[in-house]
Amino acid sequence: MKKILDLISARMEEAFLACGYEAHYAKVVISNRPDLCEYQCNGAMAAAKAYRKKPIDIANEVVAALNGMVEATNIFSEINAVMPGFINLCLAGGFLADYLNGMQKEDKLGLDEPGQGETVIVDYGGANVAKPLHVGHLRSAVIGESIRRLGTYLGYHMIGDVHLGDWGLQMGLIIEELRERKPELVYFQEDYQGEYPKQAPFTIAELEDIYPSASAKSKKEESFKERAQQATLKLQGGYAPYVAIWKHIMAVSLADLKKNYGNLDVNFDLWKGESDAGPYIPWLIQDLQEKGLARESQGALVVDITEDSDSKELPPCIVQKSDGAALYATTDLGTMLEREKLYAPKRYIYIADKRQELHYTQIFRVAKKAGYVPAETPMDYIGFGTMNGKDGKPFKTRDGGVMRLELLIADIEEAVYDRIRENREVLAEPEDGTEERAKAEQMTEEEARAIAKIVGLAALKYGDLSNQAAKDYIFDMDRFTSFTGNTGPYLLYTIVRIRSILKNYQEAGGSAGSAKILPANGAAERELMLELTRYNEVMVAAFAELAPHKICQYVYELANAFNGFYRDNKILTQEDKDRQAGWIQLITLTQDVLVAGIQVLGFDAPERM
Numbered sequence: 121m122k123k124i125l126d127l128i129s130a131r132m133e134e135a136f137l138a139c140g141y142e143a144h145y146a147k148v149v150i151s152n153r154p155d156l157c158e159y160q161c162n163g164a165m166a167a168a169k170a171y172r173k174k175p176i177d178i179a180n181e182v183v184a185a186l187n188g189m190v191e192a193t194n195i196f197s198e199i200n201a202v203m204p205g206f207i208n209l210c211l212a213g214g215f216l217a218d219y220l221n222g223m224q225k226e227d228k229l230g231l232d233e234p235g236q237g238e239t240v241i242v243d244y245g246g247a248n249v250a251k252p253l254h255v256g257h258l259r260s261a262v263i264g265e266s267i268r269r270l271g272t273y274l275g276y277h278m279i280g281d282v283h284l285g286d287w288g289l290q291m292g293l294i295i296e297e298l299r300e301r302k303p304e305l306v307y308f309q310e311d312y313q314g315e316y317p318k319q320a321p322f323t324i325a326e327l328e329d330i331y332p333s334a335s336a337k338s339k340k341e342e343s344f345k346e347r348a349q350q351a352t353l354k355l356q357g358g359y360a361p362y363v364a365i366w367k368h369i370m371a372v373s374l375a376d377l378k379k380n381y382g383n384l385d386v387n388f389d390l391w392k393g394e395s396d397a398g399p400y401i402p403w404l405i406q407d408l409q410e411k412g413l414a415r416e417s418q419g420a421l422v423v424d425i426t427e428d429s430d431s432k433e434l435p436p437c438i439v440q441k442s443d444g445a446a447l448y449a450t451t452d453l454g455t456m457l458e459r460e461k462l463y464a465p466k467r468y469i470y471i472a473d474k475r476q477e478l479h480y481t482q483i484f485r486v487a488k489k490a491g492y493v494p495a496e497t498p499m500d501y502i503g504f505g506t507m508n509g510k511d512g513k514p515f516k517t518r519d520g521g522v523m524r525l526e527l528l529i530a531d532i533e534e535a536v537y538d539r540i541r542e543n544r545e546v547l548a549e550p551e552d553g554t555e556e557r558a559k560a561e562q563m564t565e566e567e568a569r570a571i572a573k574i575v576g577l578a579a580l581k582y583g584d585l586s587n588q589a590a591k592d593y594i595f596d597m598d599r600f601t602s603f604t605g606n607t608g609p610y611l612l613y614t615i616v617r618i619r620s621i622l623k624n625y626q627e628a629g630g631s632a633g634s635a636k637i638l639p640a641n642g643a644a645e646r647e648l649m650l651e652l653t654r655y656n657e658v659m660v661a662a663f664a665e666l667a668p669h670k671i672c673q674y675v676y677e678l679a680n681a682f683n684g685f686y687r688d689n690k691i692l693t694q695e696d697k698d699r700q701a702g703w704i705q706l707i708t709l710t711q712d713v714l715v716a717g718i719q720v721l722g723f724d725a726p727e728r729m
Contacts, residue, residue: 121222121232123656123657124219124653125149125159127195129146131189132161132163132207134192135186135189136167138185139181142167145163145167148209149162156208157208158650159208160206160207161182164206176203179202179207183200194214195215196215198210211650216646216649217636217637219653220653220706221636224637224712228273229656229716231660231716232656232660233275234274235275238276239463240277240279240465240466241465242271242280244261245260245283245386246260246282246284246285247285247377248284249284249377250290250294250328250369251331251332252328252525252526253380253524254522254524255515255524258507258584259504259589260471260473262386262584263504265385265722266721266722267469268280268387269721270663270671270720280387280388280390281388281391282388282393283393285393285394286366286370286373286394286395287395287397287446289348292347292348292349292353292355293335294331295348295362296344297334308361316360320368320372321365322368322372323372324375324376327373349443353444378391380525380526384581386722394448396458397453397457398446398454400458401454404450404453405421405439408486413486414439420438421438421440422436422438423439425485425486436482437486449482449483453483453490457492467498468497468498469500470502472501472502473503476503480503500666503590504590505587505589505592507584509595510594510595531597532579532600532601534572535579535598536576536609537572539609540571540575570726571728574612574723575601575608575726582608582611583595585672586669586672586673589669606672610676611675611679611718613729614679614683614714615715616725616727618682618707619727621686625704630704631701632708635698636705638698642688644688647681648678651678652678652713654674655713659716659720668721675713675714675717678714689703
C-alpha cells in the first residue's frame with residue numbers, strides 16, 4: 121500500500137510537470153503550521169530561482185493545475201497558494217477515511233516491505249562471558265533488539281548475533297586466578313593424559329567472583345598479568361587443558377546470559393563470539409601482509425586507514441600485537457570473513473558504546489580496503505550514549521557499584537507493582553466505570569505481579585528507546601513508571617483502554633461487522649485519522665535511519681490523539697449506530713497500529729491494568 125505522502129506527491133508532480141516545471145520540486149511534507157493546513161509543498165520557492173519567476177506566481181500556476189485535475193480534487197478539500205509561495209493542502213474527508221479503510225484490509229495494515237528478503241547482520245549484545253550483565257549492557261541489547269524486530273517486520277532477513285567477548289585477556293586472567301585458587305585441578309597438571317571432567321570446577325557465582333579478583337590483581341601484580349597474557353596465547357593456540365577450561369566457562373556463562381537476556385525479551389539468532397573468528401585469523405594476517413596492507417610498527421602489525429577526505433590523520437588499525445596475540449579488531453575482521461562466507465549479508469549494523477567509534481571506523485575501512493566486505497555493502501555503526509543517574513553520572517547502585525541488570529529489572533517491576541496496588545481503582549477508567557472498577561478490586565496478587573512484569577519491561581525499554589541513541593539520558597524510575605506522560609506504561613494503558621471499550625461494545629451486543637470508518641465528525645477525530653496515516657511512513661523511515669526513537673515519538677503522539685478523541689466522544693453511548701460502528705473500526709485500527717509499534721520496540725501490552 122502506498123504511503124499517503126507518496127499519493128499526495130504524485131498528484132503534485134503531475135501539476136508541476138503540467139506547468140512546465142521539473143517534478144523534483146513537487147515534494148510534499150507534513151505541515152509545520154497545522155493551524156493553517158495539513159500538508160505543504162515548498163517547491164515553488166526553489167523553482168523560482170531556476171525559472172526566474174516569483175515563487176507566488178509558480179505556486180498559483182500549480183494550484184490552478186491541481187484544481188483542474190479530477191483525481192486531485194478527490195484527494196484535497198483545500199488547495200491554496202499563500203505568500204511568499206507556499207502551497208497549502210488539506211485532505212478530503214472521504215479520501216482520508218478511504219485510506220484508513222484500505223489500511224484495515226491489508227496485511228500489516230498496508231505497510232511497505234522494502235526488505236524483500238535481503239540479509240542484514242545486526243551485531244548487538246556484546247557481553248563478555250564470565251561476567252553478569254549489568255546496566256551498561258542494557259542499551260546495546262534494547263536498541264539492537266528493536267532494530268532486529270523492525271527489520272524483520274519490514275521484510276528483511278535479519279540475523280542478530282550476540283557476538284560475545286570470549287577469547288581475549290579475560291580468559292587468561294580467569295585461568296591464572298583459577299590456578300592460584302585450585303592448583304590441584306587436572307588442567308594444571310602437565311603430565312595429565314586422561315579426559316577432562318565434564319562438570320565445571322566452578323559455579324556461576326564463583327566465576328563472577330574469579331574474574332573481578334583476577335582483573336584487580338593484574339593491575340597490581342605485573343607478574344600475574346604476564347602469566348595471564350601467556351595463558352591467553354596458549355588458549356588461542358589450542359592448548360587442550362585451557363581449551364577445556366574455556367569450554368566450562370562458556371557453558372556456565374551462556375546459561376546465565378541466556379536467562380538474563382530472556383528476562384529482557386531480547387533474542388539472538390546466533391550465539392557466536394570472538395572465538396568463532398579464530399580459524400580465520402592466520403589466513404587474515406597472511407592476506408593483509410601479502411596485499412601490502414599490513415606493515416610492522418614497533419613489533420606489531422598495523423593497517424593504515426587514513427583517507428584523503430579525512431580532516432585529520434587517524435591512527436592505524438592494529439591487527440596483531442608484538443607477541444603475536446589477536447585483538448578485538450582482528451577477531452572482528454575474522455568474524456566478517458565468516459559472515460561473508462556463511463550469510464553474504466547485504467548490510468551490516470553494529471550497536472555499541474559511542475566511545476568505540478574509532479574502532480568501528482578502523483575495522484570497516486580495513487574490511488573494505490582488503491575486499492573482505494564488498495565496497496557497495498553498507499556498514500552502519502550506532503554509537504549509543506550512557507544511561508546516567510539523576511546526578512548526571514553513569515548509573516550506579518546506592519553504594520557506588522555497577523548495578524546488575526537483573527536487579528534493575530526487579531526494581532522497576534516492583535515500582536510498577538506498587539503503582540498498580542496503590543491505584544487499582546484509578547487505573548481502570550471505562551466510560552461507565554462501575555464494572556471495571558469492581559474487576560480492578562478483584563485483581564489477585566498473582567495477576568498484579570504478572571502485569572507488573574509486562575508493564576515494567578515496557579517502562580524500561582521505552583524509557584531507553586524514546587531517547588535518540590547517540591544521546592546520554594537520565595534514568596528516572598518515577599518518570600519511567602508513570603502511567604501519564606511520554607512513558608511505556610502510558611502507551612500500554614491506552615491500548616488497554618481501547619480493548620476495554622471494544623469488549624464492552626461486544627458485550628452490549630454491538631457488532632461493527634462490515635462497517636467502515638466514516639469521514640471525521642470533529643477536530644479530534646480528524647487528528648486521530650491523520651496520525652494513523654503516518655504509520656507506513658514512520659516505520660520505513662525509522663529503519664532507514666536506524667532510529668527507534670522515531671517510532672516511540674509516533675506511538676506516543678498516536679496515543680495522545682486517541683485519548684483526545686476519547687475525551688471528546690462518548691463511544692459506547694453514541695446513538696447513531698453507523699457512526700458508532702465507524703468509531704469502533706477507527707479505534708480498532710488505532711489499537712492495531714499501537715500494538716505493531718510497541719512489538720517492534722520489544723514489548724507487549726497486558727489485557728488489563
